[in-house]
Each structure stands twice: as C-alpha cells, then as structure tokens.
Amino acid sequence: MDRLDAIRLFVRVVEKGSFSAAAREAGIGQSAASKQIAALEARLGAQLLQRTSRSLAVTELGQSVYDAALRLVEDFSALDSLVGQGQSNPSGLVRVAVAPVFGRLYIVPRLPEFFGLFPNISVEMSASDRHVDLIEDGFDLAIRHGDLSDSSMTVRKLATSPFLTVATPTYFERHGTPTTPGDLTGHACITFASQQSIRPWRFAGGAVHRPDGPFRTSDAEQGRAALLAHLGIAHMPAWIVAPELASGALHLALRDYEMETTTINAVYPSRRHLPTKVRLLLDFLARTLALDLNLPC
Incomplete structure (x- = not known):
C-alpha cells in the first residue's frame, strides 16, 4: 500500500470510526489496516488516533491532518477522473437514499433519460423513510423533505x-x-x-x-x-x-x-469538490423536478 492509499485509509477510519469497518471497505485485514496507520503516524511523527480496546478517537492534530487528507484525496480523485476518463465520459456508481414513493414517482421514471446522457454512470437507490447516516452507510447523497437539522451536511434545495x-x-x-x-x-x-x-x-x-x-x-x-x-x-x-x-x-x-x-432537498457530505458523477445526477434531478412538479428549483 503506497502513501496515498494509507492516507485514504486514514480518512475512512476517521469517517467510519472503526479500523475493522475501514479495513473491510479497503479489502484488507484489520491488523494490516492498523499497521498502515501506525506507519503513517511514524512517517508524520505524530499520533493521529487514540486507541483503546473499546474506542477510537481522533487527536487534535489528527483532525487537522484529516481535513488536509480529505482535500488531498478528493483533489487526486478529481485529477484522476479528469485525466483518466475526461469530463466527457464520467463514470462510476452513485448511491442515493430516497423515500420510497418519491423515488418511484420522480427518480426511477427519469433514469432512462439520465442513462442515455451518461451511460457509464450507474445509480443505486436505497428506498427508506429513515434518515440514513450518509458517511457511515456509504451514500453519496440523500433526497430529504422538510426542515433539516444536520448542519454537518451540505444541502441543495431542489424544489419547493x-x-x-x-x-x-x-x-x-x-x-x-x-x-x-x-x-x-x-x-x-x-x-x-x-x-x-x-x-x-x-x-x-x-x-x-x-x-x-x-x-x-x-x-x-x-x-x-x-x-x-x-x-x-x-x-x-x-x-x-x-x-x-x-x-x-x-x-x-x-x-x-x-x-x-415543504422543501425537497439533496443532502450530501460537506466536501470542497463534489464528484462529477454526483454533481451530474444532482443537476439532472433539479432540472427534471422543475418540469415534473412545475415548481422552482
């Protein structure tokens, strides 16, 4: 695992709050994940995480490193997407959490049009009325209705x-x-x-x-x-x-x-750079909702 992979792993450990969950996502063992983070700490000469048998906490310096690491990972992902595939050929999976009836009425019927525009992007929808934890459950965005209280997320109003x-x-x-x-x-x-x-x-x-x-x-x-x-x-x-x-x-x-x-909102983790595949789906939903509901974006 190279240094960038170790940084990516550190970001996921912080977001998951668990070595085991981040290790499973990365396809490696928990012991290997722990060793990679320890090697990263040794290279930086600082403790990033406080570990006990029952808990995992981010140190004050670790939080600063996390913020910088998140920007680095996202910048690299954006660069990799731009160079490797080009903006004209965006690809990848977008995971969306949505209320069942809203997804059935306003998203699924429009997906053929979206896939016609972006054939290399795929969409996975989880139909649930509960408010999922986007980071913990691995979602790119959620469609939510009404007043929102989670200030840690970025909110884009799609319609009223x-x-x-x-x-x-x-x-x-x-x-x-x-x-x-x-x-x-x-x-x-x-x-x-x-x-x-x-x-x-x-x-x-x-x-x-x-x-x-x-x-x-x-x-x-x-x-x-x-x-x-x-x-x-x-x-x-x-x-x-x-x-x-x-x-x-x-x-x-x-x-x-x-x-x-009531407002219809798209909610996603606060990031400086929104992945192209997610931004394209968001823009598409905003346009189609304006047509389907005859309501302002």
Whole structure:
C-alpha cells in the first residue's frame, strides 16, 4: 500500500470510526489496516488516533491532518477522473437514499433519460423513510423533505412543494366539498402521524385544523392509497398527489387557503469538490423536478 492509499485509509477510519469497518471497505485485514496507520503516524511523527480496546478517537492534530487528507484525496480523485476518463465520459456508481414513493414517482421514471446522457454512470437507490447516516452507510447523497437539522451536511434545495387539501370526486360527492378550513370539522381526515403525534393542518390566515378520522399513517404511499380508496380528505405535499391531480383522480379543495410548503432537498457530505458523477445526477434531478412538479428549483 503506497502513501496515498494509507492516507485514504486514514480518512475512512476517521469517517467510519472503526479500523475493522475501514479495513473491510479497503479489502484488507484489520491488523494490516492498523499497521498502515501506525506507519503513517511514524512517517508524520505524530499520533493521529487514540486507541483503546473499546474506542477510537481522533487527536487534535489528527483532525487537522484529516481535513488536509480529505482535500488531498478528493483533489487526486478529481485529477484522476479528469485525466483518466475526461469530463466527457464520467463514470462510476452513485448511491442515493430516497423515500420510497418519491423515488418511484420522480427518480426511477427519469433514469432512462439520465442513462442515455451518461451511460457509464450507474445509480443505486436505497428506498427508506429513515434518515440514513450518509458517511457511515456509504451514500453519496440523500433526497430529504422538510426542515433539516444536520448542519454537518451540505444541502441543495431542489424544489419547493405546497401542501394541498385533496380528496376523490367520489368523496366530495358523498360528503360535500369544504369551502373554508372551518368546514373540515366532521370530515373524515386521513391523518399523518409520527410517534403518535398527529400533524396539524395549517392554512392562510392563521387557521389550524386538528384532523380526525378513521385512518392514520406515517407513510406517504399509504396516504395516497387511502385517498384513492375514498377513505377521506387529506392535506399533503403536492408532489405526492401530482399525478392523480393531473389525471382527475383527485380534486382540490380550499385552494384560496394554501399556505404551507415543504422543501425537497439533496443532502450530501460537506466536501470542497463534489464528484462529477454526483454533481451530474444532482443537476439532472433539479432540472427534471422543475418540469415534473412545475415548481422552482
């Protein structure tokens, strides 16, 4: 293993917080990984990591070396990509974490176009509503919705989606169409709950409705299915129901009272140089979401 490989290994040990995890990723044994880091420390004449039988911590100097090493590794990767393959032929795998319904509606249908533009880039999608640890789980980026609290990540807003109040024409025919937020009282509401906390519906003018109904869920796909089964009326981001609104399967209510919005964001580890393959996918998603949702990037 040459010096650059040792530096790469050190970066992954810090990011993984584990010799064994970094060693598995590099395809070497844990003992070999430990020896490589020890050799790097000896060459630099400084302790980079504090090791005990139960924990691994980065020293203050080790953190500074990590920051410099990360820039070095990324600069070399960018140079290698530029010289070896050229910007006209980007390649490699992009691993993306995305909510299941969003990936199915807005990413997978667009991938043929993306692969036609960049045939040597491949995409692996992990469909999950949980917030994965991008570094620990090895993802290049995640598509997340709403307010974000992880300040260690870089965030790029892809689109903004309003909340809409919707139901099927059949539901409105049976139960009437509300014309003000106050009219929602008595309607069967499809509610979205997280950890037993039901999300209130907020409207222009300060109106707030506490929804109640026979069905609640924490899953957007189940909410769509409940709507289409005429189970009630829902207040949800437009991107979830855009295809059904376009087809007429769902109708809008309370259009004059729309106020809430949610953002659709791309989140990725903070780096000075974003790999070309990731940047190209990000730019593509921003363009196609603007078309598919008719919303600003």
